[in-house]
Amino acid sequence: MAKEKKQVEQITDMDVDFAQWYTDVVLKAELIDYSGVKGLMVLRPYGYAIWENIQKVLDGMFKETGHENVAMPLLIPESLLQKEKDHVEGFAPEVAWVTHGGNEELTERLCIRPTSETLFCEHWNHVLHSWRDLPMLYNQWCSVLRWEKTTRPFLRGREFHWQEGHTLHATAEEAMAETMQQLETYANFCENWLAMPVIRGRKTEKEKFAGAVATYTVECMMHDTKALQSGTSHYFGDGFAKAFDITFTDKNNQLAYPHQTSWGLSTRIIGGIIMTHGDNNGLVLPPKIAPIQAIVIPIAMHKEGVKEKANELLCRLRDAGLRVKADFSDYSPGWKFAEYEMKGIPLRVEIGPKDIENGQCIAVRRDNGEKVVLSLAELEEKVKELLDLVQQGLFDKAKRNLVENTFDASTADEIKEIIETKGGFIRTKWCGATECELKLKEYAGVTSRCIPLEQDGKTGPCPVCGKTSDTTIIWGVAY
């Protein structure tokens, strides 16, 4: 049987089944395809184009602050992975092992990198000599593997793409400043490019990265009020340097251990964009990161002059520096509207015979459906204004969601009630004990998201043990 022209299909209502809605969007917007191996996916052109835009912006930010890209090997010998005790405990249970090369069994198992701290350390052991060589500010774009039990596109994969920054500094102070600078880079990127408001904070001992002294995070709230850890920045002190014997001659001609950081942001953020901005018509992309910012759609395309005019609009907008496409295919305008709504294109520009007569076109905002009549004389500036409005509108809506769904509580019962009836983020004081954290997870099903950098200076009771503390913490249910 011959295959059909492709259909725009209905997706699940997000208020009925958010998880199914998410899967529908990921597939119908043509972001990914499943592969034959669970947890490994194909990033299709449209999905990868979003990642390329993310890469371009972040890579520029990293280079502005003096970072250089490198490429580390894909494989880590088992003995190398084991050099830092906490690190290997955290990662060894979830790595994929290569045991054979061609027809021969290897003398030592090699794991596919789950993260590259050990590889950077081995390299630095080779190349660091003097204080003149510091800081070393490295980053790599790659994919890593973690053999997760449950997987979901973008959110939790056995393979995911990311950048991992790794830096080496002469002093603890410099390393800590780097850690915080990179956290701020992520916060800036999430808020000002992805329109995703963040809470900057520190992870608890329980939640920190395996081998880190401290882990910092930007946490975002999704449309369903669950949390997404969107980027993390780790301070390592000199623990790895000692484990891997990385030393340098300082200015006083003494051997010293350098201090280290790492920081990462992954394709998981694409899941975050979907779950922050998406709606029942599909994906909604912030204009600053959208592969296509505006789509030009000719109406009554076969009437004289329509195609030409649509093409003129396309060229004008492209010349104005916008990422824009036009669809001259033989699908109906209605089909095209639905298709590009599904793909989350921030602005639709319609042009038909009547519009041409009136020297205008119609622009439709993806975020709120608003229709605006634009004079063709002012096309470029008005389209840019509208895209700015969409960007700001998305941020404001997400910020409202975050503010309206963050609640204060002071007892475990309150936390349990809020999480079961309303969801969201719950702000309490906390004594600092991992024991209380574990009990609260057991009792209310929440995990600590972060200890916000911004603290109110007040005191209150730990919701579990009742001990008075001035530390504010955020609890929630996380992806």
Added chain:
Amino acid sequence: MAKEKKQVEQITDMDVDFAQWYTDVVLKAELIDYSGVKGLMVLRPYGYAIWENIQKVLDGMFKETGHENVAMPLLIPESLLQKEKDHVEGFAPEVAWVTHGGNEELTERLCIRPTSETLFCEHWNHVLHSWRDLPMLYNQWCSVLRWEKTTRPFLRGREFHWQEGHTLHATAEEAMAETMQQLETYANFCENWLAMPVIRGRKTEKEKFAGAVATYTVECMMHDTKALQSGTSHYFGDGFAKAFDITFTDKNNQLAYPHQTSWGLSTRIIGGIIMTHGDNNGLVLPPKIAPIQAIVIPIAMHKEGVKEKANELLCRLRDAGLRVKADFSDYSPGWKFAEYEMKGIPLRVEIGPKDIENGQCIAVRRDNGEKVVLSLAELEEKVKELLDLVQQGLFDKAKRNLVENTFDASTADEIKEIIETKGGFIRTKWCGATECELKLKEYAGVTSRCIPLEQDGKTGPCPVCGKTSDTTIIWGVAY
């Protein structure tokens, strides 16, 4: 013992031991570091920056011709790899096998991709429906693994970075046009960006890609007159489509098989740049691809006004759109000269107190050592002119090497004598039989490099069997 300030060390003379010279350059120019796994290397910032520039240019060319980037999974199930008979025979003996995920043994072995034809085919089997979906013009930037026995940095690695383009077309003609277009893209890139003259040609049946109908190549000659296959473009016909059951509904509403291509260029080309342009002072980079095009070096740096003037030159050249750095470190000018020669920076710009007095600076070309006095008033345009001269000078020198070391022959004895006394490329007629190719390899140690696209239309004897043929072929010893 405290470690020392780093030294610029001597490298092996290229005319004494070309292989050792190559290894010295790769390490001393800080392009790579060895990792703990044979054949897997660290691409250090300077080495990776060359690759990033290559990526930027090629990626732009691919996108100009309508290609989109995607990301395929890292792992291929054994059963998927086996679907195309010739392909699996070519690759199965040299893949790395993952047998365990975490603590569990996998039910099916997974190989780390040695190339991604099978993954693209599986995906296309899922998503191709109609002629409207064609062509699909995909590319991916990634690393792949092949478990080679002998390895050399860039030239032959168990892991290497590359791009692999994969395209799907409605007709054989379109697929063949794509194959040739991408070959021409590689030829253009090698000649006009890397200053590496190429011979465009077709591979013999023996040398073609596993699973291809035809493989096309651009072959370059290195300084030692050996050959480097620098980029390949394959035409697959509908063989893979049939093996993977990829079909589409054509314009007549009939099910049809699409036709396919793939094409790749890898970090091996960096080895090619080194071996084409390098000299006894180290690396020599073509300006168009060099991470740093000019280095500004202050002379008598502590004299009044020198640092400021050097910084002014840096800013002016940077503002003119050049990739330029200045070195204000406390190493001596002599040390800096040697260091940046080793790193192959195309132009050195020296500025000292005398130069400032005279309103001039000194520019030194890396390719031929020529010193030029530049008036500061014309700094930007003169530096650009000099960089163009270096680019052209490198191409001309490589072209001379290629022309002067390409020899005609008509018997196997002649070929043997030429390759043993002079090396180079040997041009003969060839009957087309794999048997003759194998005999010649056995007798003279040469392999067929390619059947050049440009043929002279004349006839002559096959050097092995003596049969008259009008097919010209190039023989050589290859990396």
